[in-house]
Amino acid sequence: MSQQLVERLQREFGDRILAATGMHGDESVTVSRQDLPLVLAHLRDQEGCEQLSDIVGVDHPERAARFEVVYLLRSYSKRHRIQVSVDAPEDEPVPTACGLYRSANWHEREVYDLFGIPFSGHPDLRRILCHHQFEGHALRKDYPIEQGQECTRPENLFSDEDIAHAARRANEMSSSPGAVVDELHPSDLLTINLGPSHPATHGALRAECLLDGETILDARTEIGYIHRCFEKEAEDHTWAQVMPYTDRLNYCSAMLNNSIYAMAVEKMFGVEATPRAQAIRVIVSELSRIIDHLVCVCTNLVDLGALTNYWYLYNVRESIYQSLEKLCGSRLTTNYARIGGMSHDLYDGFEDEIRVKLQELEQGVTDVTKLVARNRIFLDRTVGVGAISTADALNWGYTGPCLRATGLAWDLRKEAPYSGYDQYEFDIPTGTNGDTQDRIMVRMAEMVQSRRIIEQVLQKIPGGPVDLDDPRMVLPPKAQVYGSIEGVMNQFKLIFEGIQVPAGRGYGFGEGANGELGFYCISDGTGHPYRMKVRPPCFPIFSSFTSLVQGRMLPDAIATLGSLNIIAGELDR
Amino acid sequence: MAVDLEQPSNFITTRLRQAVNWGRKYSLWPLPFGVACCAIEFMSTVSSYNDISRFGAELVRFSPRQSDLMIIAGTISYKQAPVLKTIYAQMAEPKWVIAMGVCASSGGFYNNYSTLQGADHVIPVDMYVAGCPPTPENLLHSLVLIQEQVEKEGLVPSTVRHPDRVGA
Numbered sequence: 001m002s003q004q005l006v007e008r009l010q011r012e013f014g015d016r017i018l019a020a021t022g023m024h025g026d027e028s029v030t031v032s033r034q035d036l037p038l039v040l041a042h043l044r045d046q047e048g049c050e051q052l053s054d055i056v057g058v059d060h061p062e063r064a065a066r067f068e069v070v071y072l073l074r075s076y077s078k079r080h081r082i083q084v085s086v087d088a089p090e091d092e093p094v095p096t097a098c099g100l101y102r103s104a105n106w107h108e109r110e111v112y113d114l115f116g117i118p119f120s121g122h123p124d125l126r127r128i129l130c131h132h133q134f135e136g137h138a139l140r141k142d143y144p145i146e147q148g149q150e151c152t153r154p155e156n157l158f159s160d161e162d163i164a165h166a167a168r169r170a171n172e173m174s175s176s177p178g179a180v181v182d183e184l185h186p187s188d189l190l191t192i193n194l195g196p197s198h199p200a201t202h203g204a205l206r207a208e209c210l211l212d213g214e215t216i217l218d219a220r221t222e223i224g225y226i227h228r229c230f231e232k233e234a235e236d237h238t239w240a241q242v243m244p245y246t247d248r249l250n251y252c253s254a255m256l257n258n259s260i261y262a263m264a265v266e267k268m269f270g271v272e273a274t275p276r277a278q279a280i281r282v283i284v285s286e287l288s289r290i291i292d293h294l295v296c297v298c299t300n301l302v303d304l305g306a307l308t309n310y311w312y313l314y315n316v317r318e319s320i321y322q323s324l325e326k327l328c329g330s331r332l333t334t335n336y337a338r339i340g341g342m343s344h345d346l347y348d349g350f351e352d353e354i355r356v357k358l359q360e361l362e363q364g365v366t367d368v369t370k371l372v373a374r375n376r377i378f379l380d381r382t383v384g385v386g387a388i389s390t391a392d393a394l395n396w397g398y399t400g401p402c403l404r405a406t407g408l409a410w411d412l413r414k415e416a417p418y419s420g421y422d423q424y425e426f427d428i429p430t431g432t433n434g435d436t437q438d439r440i441m442v443r444m445a446e447m448v449q450s451r452r453i454i455e456q457v458l459q460k461i462p463g464g465p466v467d468l469d470d471p472r473m474v475l476p477p478k479a480q481v482y483g484s485i486e487g488v489m490n491q492f493k494l495i496f497e498g499i500q501v502p503a504g505r506g507y508g509f510g511e512g513a514n515g516e517l518g519f520y521c522i523s524d525g526t527g528h529p530y531r532m533k534v535r536p537p538c539f540p541i542f543s544s545f546t547s548l549v550q551g552r553m554l555p556d557a558i559a560t561l562g563s564l565n566i567i568a569g570e571l572d573r
Numbered sequence: 574m575a576v577d578l579e580q581p582s583n584f585i586t587t588r589l590r591q592a593v594n595w596g597r598k599y600s601l602w603p604l605p606f607g608v609a610c611c612a613i614e615f616m617s618t619v620s621s622y623n624d625i626s627r628f629g630a631e632l633v634r635f636s637p638r639q640s641d642l643m644i645i646a647g648t649i650s651y652k653q654a655p656v657l658k659t660i661y662a663q664m665a666e667p668k669w670v671i672a673m674g675v676c677a678s679s680g681g682f683y684n685n686y687s688t689l690q691g692a693d694h695v696i697p698v699d700m701y702v703a704g705c706p707p708t709p710e711n712l713l714h715s716l717v718l719i720q721e722q723v724e725k726e727g728l729v730p731s732t733v734r735h736p737d738r739v740g741a
Contacts, residue, residue, distance in 0.1 A: 129687075130652070130686075130687065131650075131651060144686075145685050145686060146684055146686065147686050148686050148687070148689070149651060149686065151655060152655060153655050154652075154655050197606050197607070197608070197635075197656060197657075197660060198635065199635040202607075203608065203612065204647070204653060225608065225650060225652050225656075226608050226609050226648055226650055226653070227650055227652070228650070228685070229686060229688070232685055232686070233683070233685060245682075248610055251610035251613060252613060295613065295616075299616075311620065311621045314616070314617070314620035314621065314622070315620070315621060317620075318617060318622040318623075321617070331614070331617075331708065332614060332706055333610060333705060568608065568609065569609055569610060
């Protein structure tokens with residue numbers, strides 16, 4: 001379908017489409033910087049590309065036009081996706097896409113921060129991941145990875161001028177003819193800093209709220225407090241060594257990150273994991289989704305004052321953790337998948353153990369549903385709070401449970417099935433209003449669906465090997481390493497030079513716990529990724545936070561923030 | 574502490590320092606400076622299965638002014654460092670710090686432009702816990718070790734502890 005889209009674009013724009021490539025099913029067109037707004041607008045309005053999923057910067061120091069910017073677009077109504085790339089010589093601005101897609105705002109700031117590519121017409125082009133005293137651009141190839149820069153003071157998000165402006169605006173809004181309203185003075189306003197170390201942020205992110213009483217006039221967010229340079233680290237490591245770093249993206253569901261990363265690299269080779277490995281990936285991914293949702297729901301409820309649910313749900317989580325620890329030696333950061341297979345097979349008795357745990361889960365979910373579903377306080381705090389429409393959500397770049405809460409039944413496990421998800425029966429739970437209650441309830445319902453999927457897989461796990469029989473990516477068995485020269489050489493090459501991923505690029509993606517998790521990989525044929533861009537589901541979602549809470553009360557902001565499930569490790573990478 | 578068994582009475586004799594430290598030791602109020610993966614394991618430590626309240630430290634306070642044990646759970650970036658420093662300064666003496674996990678202890682496997690190579694570059698740390706992330710048992714062990722340390726300390730807090738380890 002995406003191929004026909006490229007043909008239509010070529011008919012429409014003729015020579016202005018400078019190049020069109022299709023690799024591993026990712027169609028891509030190249031246009032000039034001047035034509036970019038035109039092409040993006042055409043794609044959005046005529047071709048139904050409602051969402052700008054991500055913007056990827058790439059540095060090619062040897063080229064005349066040093067940088068490249070790739071826009072990843074997806075259509076939900078027409079079910080296709082396309083990439084648009086432009087060349088950008090150093091210091092020459094690329095026109096902004098903020099007027100077309102609201103998600104472009106933060107994505108462009110990130111590209112500006114890490115590569116120094118300016119975007120003309122951007123409303124707020126500041127650094128986003130690195131701190132405000134940082135000099136240089138970290139993801140440029142000539143920036144040394146270990147060169148840290150100290151930060152001596154945090155940034156103030158609201159200046160006195162901003163506060164005075166907010167007061168003026170509030171006065172203008174409230175002044176209706178004949179009404180007697182007390183004039184608001186800047187000193188009446190209060191700024192409250194939520195984070196970066198705050199119980200309700202569940203991680204290192206910061207939102208500063210400007211309050212009139214308890215009403216939020218304006219809120220500004222700042223991220224990057226736990227920017228751990230995943231993308232730079234990936235360039236510094238071999239493809240296999242990146243795996244443990246993926247654990248720490250969304251640390252609540254490490255198995256999901258492992259599996260999707262492995263899938264993305266396998267896509268570059270044009271291979272698929274063995275049926276048994278795929279089944280194992282589905283089981284551990286769905287277990288991860290369950291524990292991720294458990295953390296989100298229970299901490300959200302704690303924020304609303306319902307502490308009991310935390311005790312109930314965390315017991316289930318603890319119990320699943322114990323199985324995961326048994327399976328791969330670690331509770332949280334599992335490092336279980338491998339490119340071309342898994343680290344090792346399941347242990348004996350895994351299936352029966354998981355069945356018991358799933359019953360415990362059912363009990364936990366039932367208990368909590370009983371406690372909250374018709375609870376007056378819960379409903380008062382969540383219904384209509386932080387609501388967003390489907391169209392807005394798509395424009396902001398929402399995916400996953402937060403998008404489904406708005407009523408759109410979109411799940412990549414159904415839309416672009418991978419790892420054999422098409423063999424299993426499950427429903428896509430949706431909400432109606434896209435508010436906090438819907439987001440919590442969608443997550444609760446998804447846990448039940450995940451249980452359904454796991455039970456189906458457990459009934460028919462295929463036998464056979466876990467790893468592919470492919471010496472390009474899978475380590476040889478120990479008997480061969482000790483018994484034959486080929487085995488020794490193969491092991492040596494894979495360990496020291498790394499897996500030689502064929503040159504090219506590919507975008508591997510899957511349904512993460514928070515939404516579409518994608519890895520945009522570029523390989524130059526050496527053992528290291530040339531560029532690795534993560535498409536983190538939280539990033540665009542959190543960029544919409546200000547618009548969700550403006551004009552609401554401060555406690556609503558807390559309830560909203562919890563339901564969005566912003567995981568800082570994934571947000572900042 | 575001593576109880577006179579030969580002449581039963583309703584008082585016991587002890588040293589003031591010991592009595593105070595006995596109280597401090599079993600009523601540590603932790604401030605979780607939770608930033609990353611380790612914070613999730615901290616939550617597991619607090620939950621009912623591992624139950625940190627067995628050690629008298631279940632009163633988790635997010636206000637630095639109400640807590641005396643900071644648990645740095647996660648990677649400290651350069652951007653985060655001034656915040657960490659401020660929050661530590663806001664805690665009242667006496668106070669102790671646990672660096673939970675390798676990131677807080679030494680930067681872990683993040684040796685890069687954004688990650689501070691150990692929280693002790695900014696504030697003094699009393700206990701380093703290995704693991705990525707450490708298991709709840711591991712964290713509880715460090716809590717017990719902190720309790721042993723508290724028992725031995727003097728009454729008056731020294732103004733700067735570990736002056737040699739404090740960075741600029």
